[in-house]
Amino acid sequence: MESILEIQGLTKTYPGGLTALDAVDLEVRRGEIFALLGPNGAGKTTLIGAVCGMVRPTGGSIRAFGLDMARDWRRARARIGLVPQELGFDIFESVERSVRFSRGLAGLAPDPGKIEAILRSLSLWDKRDAQIRMLSGGMKRRVLIAKALAHDPELIFLDEPTAGVDVELRRDMWRLIGGLREQGTTIILTTHYIEEAEEMADRVGVIDKGRILLVEDKDTLMARMGSKEAVFTLSEPLHALPPDLPGLSLSLGEAGRSLCYRGSGADADGELAELVQALVARGIRFSALDIHESTLEDIFVDLVENGG
Ligand SMILES: Nc1ncnc2c1ncn2[C@@H]1O[C@H](COP(=O)(O)OP(=O)(O)OP(=O)(O)O)[C@@H](O)[C@H]1O
Ligand SMILES: [Mg+2]
Incomplete structure (x- = not known):
């Protein structure tokens, strides 16, 4: 199957000297759901940050859609959606404007119908005029997801998408992710809820101390081990x-x-x-x-x- 993301020898040593990624090789295939599992501090967010341009790698290479991220970063990044682990956005902005802004950032023309569909799919339409700071934590997380989807990304990173969300939202998320996959979107998610990976992932990677310990088809892994x-x-x-x-x-x-x-x-x-x-x-x-x-x-x- 065609690969959408190819990471080779990716290393990140933070200024303090801590090596968060240690020669990581990873290939993700177009259309799959890939779950990256690892304990706290394993390097998952650093890996995502390196692909999405928030973390500058110390070594190695990243290609997305066949584009070299070091050279064609802007073009590649416009095709990637990110739901970050940390809630960090403009809390005084309204829900709808914030989501529209994300689409604009990727250089796409406004599409109010599209934004409405996304907000409705996340039960945010009624809250579209609310300032983000007035929303509950779970609702804020929904806004992060809406922002990540606003520019029709082909590849989406979900960094702990269901941390601290209630059962209902988690179900909604699973449904949403399943729907994205059906449309052909590639999804890379990190999670501490392993049953989530068990439920949804096509392949699973395990990372610890900045090293990939294993990458395997989920069903094969479970049958083998x-x-x-x-x-x-x-x-x-x-x-x-x-x-x-x-x-x-x-x-x-x-x-x-x-x-x-x-x-x-x-x-x-x-x-x-x-x-x-x-x-x-x-x-x-x-x-x-x-x-x-x-x-x-x-x-x-x-x-x-x-x-x-
Ligand atoms: N900006 C930074 N400066 C220095 N060290 C950092 C920085 N960001 C992360 N680290 C360190 O890098 C290591 C990997 O962190 P990272 O956030 O990638 O882990 P993670 O797998 O996402 O963990 P979690 O499951 O807790 O989210 C940790 O030891 C962390 O303390
Ligand atoms: Mg993390």
């Missing part, structure tokens, strides 16, 4: 594991009243099916079966703790 645990509650206690069960990772629970299976990777489903058949064939009855699958969060914590 995910683990499955199944606990059978036995109708009759077992005193020992049946010696003739296939070579699976099994253990007995307290007083032999439960049987626990652990598997990992792509084989786990098949193994579990095999185990159920084996138990039935041996007349070992069970009254309940609880299955726990690891989430992207488990995988993420594991990766960051063990340094990949």
Whole structure:
């Protein structure tokens, strides 16, 4: 698939000497939702800042839409939308004027119909004349999103878009992001809500201490690194594991009243099916079966703790 963003050897050392990005290579494909995960201070906002022109890289190169950001920054930037992590804009401006201004900044002609559609999609139309300072935090975040969409960007960065927003707005955001993706917009988001990445992302990148630890297709990642645990509650206690069960990772629970299976990777489903058949064939009855699958969060914590 065509790449929309190519980052090579990107390094950022801040004046104090802290290296926030350490030779980052990253490629994002046109039309995908890419989730960048990493703990606080990992370098996510710095990476976004480097692409969007707020952070001057110490080394490396960034190409967006095939344009070299160091040379063609203005042209490339006009095609990028950014929803920043920090709320920092003109709080005395009205909602609608602020969003219109963002469109103008990208050098596009005014389009009141477009601005209205964006404000309506974010439930901001009724607030269009309100000064931004009068809005609640969640509403301000909606304004940031509206501003980022005002110039029809092909590539959008959402830096912690749902930090501190309520469940309803988070759902709205997911819907909005899904809709953008359907229109072909490429989305790069950072989030601490890993279930958000699990829900939406096509690919996932994990960054820690300025280094990319992994980039992988989400489904592949979860199939490869995910683990499955199944606990059978036995109708009759077992005193020992049946010696003739296939070579699976099994253990007995307290007083032999439960049987626990652990598997990992792509084989786990098949193994579990095999185990159920084996138990039935041996007349070992069970009254309940609880299955726990690891989430992207488990995988993420594991990766960051063990340094990949
Ligand atoms: N302007 C700056 N000057 C010096 N150091 C900075 C500056 N901005 C960020 N840093 C440092 O760079 C590192 C990466 O910060 P960054 O904001 O990119 O992390 P992040 O992954 O976005 O974290 P979070 O999840 O908390 O938003 C941190 O150690 C941070 O303290
Ligand atoms: Mg950040």
